[in-house]
Amino acid sequence: MWDLEALKSEYKKHVPEVLFEHNLRVTKLAGELAEKFGADRDRAEVAGLVHDIAFPRDEELVPLAEQYGVRITPVERNAPILLHGPVGAHLITKFLGLSDEDICEAVRWHTTGRENASELEKIVFLADKMDVTSDDDGHLSEIKEALEESLDKAVLVCVNQIIPYQLQQGFALHPDLVAMRNEIILKSKVK
Ligand SMILES: [Fe+2]
Numbered sequence: 001m002w003d004l005e006a007l008k009s010e011y012k013k014h015v016p017e018v019l020f021e022h023n024l025r026v027t028k029l030a031g032e033l034a035e036k037f038g039a040d041r042d043r044a045e046v047a048g049l050v051h052d053i054a055f056p057r058d059e060e061l062v063p064l065a066e067q068y069g070v071r072i073t074p075v076e077r078n079a080p081i082l083l084h085g086p087v088g089a090h091l092i093t094k095f096l097g098l099s100d101e102d103i104c105e106a107v108r109w110h111t112t113g114r115e116n117a118s119e120l121e122k123i124v125f126l127a128d129k130m131d132v133t134s135d136d137d138g139h140l141s142e143i144k145e146a147l148e149e150s151l152d153k154a155v156l157v158c159v160n161q162i163i164p165y166q167l168q169q170g171f172a173l174h175p176d177l178v179a180m181r182n183e184i185i186l187k188s189k190v191k
């Protein structure tokens, strides 16, 4: 459906080498997770590859968000880098011709997640976080163990690792991250 190798060559022009390497690892991991959970592997790989297209444009994120009509919450005003997902969802269409809605949404929500995230969104969220999670304190192993139970469980474990770090750093918590965590917890309680 998409020529992944051609897309890699094109995408490479938009990001620095170190980011591209991360994106290649996320491509692979997202593909593996899609395979494991019966999601669309092609879409997972494409979204995994291009999710950080807006990351290097940190100075331009607020104006680009305004231009594209992206919602800017107070948390994002305070930390504009959080806008690289939502802005990226527009840039992949503009620069790479990708207009598949599921892929755009996975790019849009890859940093914060959201309530009622799709399976593909969760896969890209998780693959991205797993690639930058160290196993020094057993965090990566904890996520991998949870993956044996379910995708939701792994996302929950991952968010439960992110939140204490953000509290410790004194960062504001993104409402969509909290909403995703609440939804997964409440859903499992209702069952
Ligand atoms: Fe990112």
Ligand SMILES: [Fe+2]
Pocket: 022, 026, 051, 052, 128
């Ligand atoms: Fe990333």
